[in-house]
Amino acid sequence: MATAANDATETQPAPPPRRVPIGSPLYNRILETYYDEAAMLDELRYNEWIAWLAKDLRYTVPQRLTRLLADHDQSIDRSVMHYDEDYGMMAARARRLGGNSAFAEDPPSRTRRLITNIRVELTGTEGEYRVLNYMLLTRSRFEQTRMAVLSGERRDRIRDLGDRFELVEREVIIDQSVLGMPNLAIFL
Amino acid sequence: MATAANDATETQPAPPPRRVPIGSPLYNRILETYYDEAAMLDELRYNEWIAWLAKDLRYTVPQRLTRLLADHDQSIDRSVMHYDEDYGMMAARARRLGGNSAFAEDPPSRTRRLITNIRVELTGTEGEYRVLNYMLLTRSRFEQTRMAVLSGERRDRIRDLGDRFELVEREVIIDQSVLGMPNLAIFL
Amino acid sequence: MATAANDATETQPAPPPRRVPIGSPLYNRILETYYDEAAMLDELRYNEWIAWLAKDLRYTVPQRLTRLLADHDQSIDRSVMHYDEDYGMMAARARRLGGNSAFAEDPPSRTRRLITNIRVELTGTEGEYRVLNYMLLTRSRFEQTRMAVLSGERRDRIRDLGDRFELVEREVIIDQSVLGMPNLAIFL
Amino acid sequence: MLTRTSTTLSDGTRIADLVRTETREVELRVLSDAEIYELEMERVFGKTWLLLGHASEIPNSGDFVMRDMGNDSVIVARDRAGDIHVSLNVCAHRGMRVCLSDRGNTQIHKCVYHGWAFKPNGDFIGSPIAEEKMHGELTPKSELGLRKARVHIYAGLIFATWNLDGPSFDEFLGEMKWYYDMIFQRTAGGWEVLGPPQRFMVDANWKAAGEQSAADGFHTLTLHRWLDEMFGNGGSELTSTMYGVEVGSDHGHALRCQSLSKKFARARDFDSGTMSVEERWNILPAPGCTPDMLDEVRKNLTPEQMEQLMTNPPQVGGIFPNVLLACIYAPQPDGRILGSMALHTYIPRGPDRLEFVNWVFAEKGTSEEDKQTMLRNTIFMLGTSGLVEQDDSDTWPHMTASARGTQGRKMTMKYQAINKLPPPANWRGPAKAYDGFTKDDTQWNWWMYWRELMSIPA
């Protein structure tokens, strides 16, 4: 089995990345962008959401494995993931969802993406930033009275286009080894 | 049946409202106000909470319906709502809760209102702002070990009184079509 | 039974403490600190976390009792608490967790600490601040598909060391009278 | 699991013994026992008429709402002829839920799984690629429709039952219809729904709510005593509302009638026997009516009903097994008394869960403005956030929890407050009428009918 895809995400001996301070104009613009993004998804405005994805996007949701503490670096697995997409695939997914027969989400779920703990760092590339943020997703379908809840961290890279940002990379570290939903027909 | 009350909230062709930028002094004052409000409710300080309501308040919690995607604009229903109140009614509710025999909340629930994703916009009216914010409400009564969780968006209008704000309008879009709690004896 | 430990936390007739405004440089630094702290715990970086604890730390998690509204001031009980620790005890706990046989957390839980509603106040002591913040903790162990969720307020005191802060006092007001987890082997 | 003909539970208890007729007690275990719950789904919810909504919710051809009969989902739809049909929302092919949205409009209910299609009346239309006859030939097409329930529309209210050969709806209401007509049938237009019903989940057995709906007047005095503290003047008000006439029947239906002369100052002399119906109507028309509607109402009611309406109209009560109705008089600043009505159903969702469904009604023809006023008044008191009913919905779960305890389930609910007064003087109505202070008789009747149904093998 391909195991090279596993890696140690928790311990980075590299020099600490430079932070974009909370309260800086750049940070604030990014915060607005993230709140707007959540609203787009929660309000099913898929076209707008696709517009914020970069053409060179990589969008992944690795699996989580239950591993002993000694093997903790193997607890995120990037071989067979829940999502592993490029821009075209995400656009196709969104097109489908907006169509007439994406029954997995028709009727649509009622979702809410609460975004917190946003930290921004410079990357090696001018105008690109790493945005770490926590997400609590709630999802309710039909007459369900116990909402599905999923938490995780989104490890993003975004690109400053001057008047707006675009999402270049997103990796979502979810907090379940067996996902508690019947599908991920919704985007994280 | 009265259907005029339904409307399309997700798609507004109107020109985009002007934003109160995150990080601006006005935004920051509003943020403080919202955190303080959550604390008032979570700590049962109803008198203080009532003091932040405008005398011309409209406070509503529409119903959510499960509708096909094609009828998504009907998924928020503003005819028979969960709450539809003016200032006097809210004050009466709070008075009751603070009394000796509001058994629905005596013993009181332990609640927490986590407020995130706050976006502020100018309105057509000087000194009044639209405040969109996400709320995650947790509620625990008696020996319950699974907390009731309710997410939603509050679509508010607030008025700047100089030294403080007051709440002029609140509409809470909850994310369940069948509410998962035995009542809404608590305020959202 | 010792009852002196109970007190009324909800109603303080004292003069209102002075606030560290949201958006001020100090507030922003504190926000960064709290987001970083959450990441340390969620990523099991216990050594770093211990480094942010002051040597004179007091760390407590009182019990919550279901009491009638008339006795609401007794709903937080500080006699037999869930945690009542000093620096040395917390360090010992962290050492154990990082060892080879803390089976309560080996394999480790997947946790997420969403921090919101952060309010900062001056204290009587120069360079020390009171930080009130809400926490939503999610926890998933093994193949659990319904995440354990715990909300609460952390009432902290932190000390400014110039280049960083340290935690001097933390009291976590949790929102359950019967805790819905088999242990608090994780830190709040 | 019991067989369909059991008259004892699997621990040997006779079902009939759960309701102890000699001492008017009911074993608390009925609120938690899974076996009893399953039997109820067959013998109560599979047999009686159930309220599903109101015709004004689906005014047009093709309109539908998705509702519940006991623990089964059904489609309530109007066909091109204007008739309302109720069909089991279970695809005849492989059991998929056919209708997936709370409401809508369509002439073709198409199952998303393999595409079988059904008419608003449940009839099978066909399956995709007609030439392949994917529905086969073993079952005739006429039997491939959705299972149909028997429907009765009463004053616009949509009732249905799986009991195709059982009592008619009028037999079901029995003598009590005389009173219900006064509420539901007094005007030509009738009531109209103001919107989709509120829905919320209560962790309680449905009977905790159901038995209360059979006119438990007494609990108001304690559980809702805030009414007195907030609106009253020291406790006397609420106590006075304890008096009235409760009517009930062998079928468990119940209503509380309250004297207008005691409730409204302006109606002080209504009982004097000296005022004509006209005089009284002009002073205080029935809730939701205006003075000019007297002739219309007279056309719909008998003189006896009319007299009853102007003295002791029914105000609150239930329809067996799971309906509560509440009439609301809302005095306005301009002197008018607006009237609205709320109907609830308590949908069983397991031995310890019920879904509370709350419709709000106004008389058709009420002005939009008055409707809004009435609606706001109503949800202020009833339903999700209603100041009265939020206390009830926090109470039923405790009863249900008590019934889960091994010792608790052996306790009983008692209905030993027995009305001993003579029937009310000059009472015009049929059924059993109990005068004076609210007692337990109507609730006891409710349980006796539950016992009767539960003892009959399906």
Next chain:
Amino acid sequence: MLTRTSTTLSDGTRIADLVRTETREVELRVLSDAEIYELEMERVFGKTWLLLGHASEIPNSGDFVMRDMGNDSVIVARDRAGDIHVSLNVCAHRGMRVCLSDRGNTQIHKCVYHGWAFKPNGDFIGSPIAEEKMHGELTPKSELGLRKARVHIYAGLIFATWNLDGPSFDEFLGEMKWYYDMIFQRTAGGWEVLGPPQRFMVDANWKAAGEQSAADGFHTLTLHRWLDEMFGNGGSELTSTMYGVEVGSDHGHALRCQSLSKKFARARDFDSGTMSVEERWNILPAPGCTPDMLDEVRKNLTPEQMEQLMTNPPQVGGIFPNVLLACIYAPQPDGRILGSMALHTYIPRGPDRLEFVNWVFAEKGTSEEDKQTMLRNTIFMLGTSGLVEQDDSDTWPHMTASARGTQGRKMTMKYQAINKLPPPANWRGPAKAYDGFTKDDTQWNWWMYWRELMSIPA
């Protein structure tokens, strides 16, 4: 559902066969089977004495706490005469939970539903609007009270049982009382609770915790081996604590006695037989005691108990069915050894859930400062965040999950480590005493008593 007299499960298994006496095995299904759980509620929790708290929690007239006996909520209240009563927290009227708060003080427990009122001893006081006699006349007022449990106060500990005619509490403890007295009754003042108990929920069958409380010493070596890694020096320490004397009885009670001479350097010579009680007491008084208390303790214990206390005192163990007790010696910088005690109960909350309740005690009269020290030491090790017990509470759910598996439930728990040593030399105490390395005998006794109770038709 089984009848009250069943001795077989509904799949035909003889209940007695679940515990295989020849091979000392217990079928794992006992940790998950819903039918067995229901039987336990009757035959174990409905029959034995259950620990509910301590008198020091409700020192004043009217004080009450809300607690649980098996799956039933009860009110534990003190009346004006100072007596403690335990009443089923189920309203005699319609089953509402009467007491809604964890603790408080009242002379009148008034049900919020219809206002029936009860005394701290459970007696019925009356219902609102007395002249209407809303409680009826079919049942005498003397029978309208809350159902009362039989209460026994032992050294301040509040025990109760539904078995009104069963064995006395002393019979229940039997020979083991000799040992428990040494812990609970040695001082005049006795223990006092330091606050409301910690409470938390574990997704495990109560017996996973219960059987462990019957003195499973062996698991410490592996599950708690961090103790060694952190405090020990290479594994020898923990192994040494495996030695001692386990005492147990036919009633499933169990205690582990540990040699002071092995545990404390200063007590090195306690077993030499050359030191008087006084000498030893001055060097190492019983935990929680000060040197000057020797006379007091001597008054309460026999010379044999005294000798036992100064050589091999009981330290940890359980009381059947669901109590764990742990004595904690906490050596202080000033040379004193503080002693605290923790008691747990494991409340059954369904076949796969238990509520862990953890009280912490100090000897009455301990200084406030010492109490705080002891309290912090105790919760550092035990309960919610306790470094020892957090491992246990993560283990029991796995056992329970194993027992849910169709193959897993056919496996067995084994108690085949049998003590074969002769009884300890010069042992002063009664009951069964097992010397040497910890074995499975006391746990096996626990199961044998469980088997005995479960085999008796209710």
Next chain:
Amino acid sequence: MLTRTSTTLSDGTRIADLVRTETREVELRVLSDAEIYELEMERVFGKTWLLLGHASEIPNSGDFVMRDMGNDSVIVARDRAGDIHVSLNVCAHRGMRVCLSDRGNTQIHKCVYHGWAFKPNGDFIGSPIAEEKMHGELTPKSELGLRKARVHIYAGLIFATWNLDGPSFDEFLGEMKWYYDMIFQRTAGGWEVLGPPQRFMVDANWKAAGEQSAADGFHTLTLHRWLDEMFGNGGSELTSTMYGVEVGSDHGHALRCQSLSKKFARARDFDSGTMSVEERWNILPAPGCTPDMLDEVRKNLTPEQMEQLMTNPPQVGGIFPNVLLACIYAPQPDGRILGSMALHTYIPRGPDRLEFVNWVFAEKGTSEEDKQTMLRNTIFMLGTSGLVEQDDSDTWPHMTASARGTQGRKMTMKYQAINKLPPPANWRGPAKAYDGFTKDDTQWNWWMYWRELMSIPA
């Protein structure tokens, strides 16, 4: 609870009658009934061969994964000799889960509770403090190991069963092996897993997914009609995929074979009977293969299989009871057609829950880059976020909910679309082959085998 020999449910229903052979209907209650579910755990999941993973997941000595057989957790581990063993993950001592992590490598599986240790093959090694023999002497050490399942490795796929004396794996596959070999055994290297399987929970009975896996081709036309809307040109494409040959057996296995000539333009003439195998192979090699592999494949398959592979290869289907397999052809810009394969198992997690486990495979030797392309293609369509299967996993819960309704559970699932065409002309393969438009025969065979197993007392 039923005894192990029951042939009727406790309500009197004959188990065999749940599947109505005359009208080809299955009672919907089978999707919700707890009693039936428990029986299935014994009679289906306790008896048949179950897929647990692939040898390439644990390539090295000591490697293990934790998997599930029905509702039991098992350890799948490789020993030093390279053999793969499957052991019940329940400690022989007290039932603790021995293995706690999803995967890893160890030669000693040590239980954290009391330290009993086991080999990768399940054998008991010993317990701590050997001289104390804490495992006792009543049971020989040879019987203290973890319970071992019977294992069969088929083309690297790890199958196991608790039925130690039952049919061999080859007997289990029966005639269908001829077809499975074409997929699993065609190359020397075989398939390899690309990573740990996706896992997610669906609130549905496992059979809602299971019966679909027995080659329900028809639902694609409606439930997955987006395929047509997005990729097709007006509906004709999907309909054409409805045609093919379905093969099935009495053991409930099923596969759909699709004509290459209809699917790929370049294979237009494959059915003409004029092209040699070589010619065809060079135009369109089997998915995952390259043109140069023809000889290798020919070595592994018979000429008849080879012919079948080049005309109507099996593409999608299932292995009774809970395996779905899907072969994916992915045409590349460079003209190659990459092939991947997905296997699912549907793990029963209660009457109304299943865990969906999804492995993705590539032929061993595929380049890393091609693997990544195939992997991304596959998860784009199948599994957690797969555009096709996200619709399925939202459907099964509705069927399960229908089956919970008291009226709903009385409805039936129908399999009345019967293939009446003659067997396909010149068909080379064994088993039952159904030509033409997809019908219900293979699914019906699935239910008939379920019926057979369920009717046999354990």
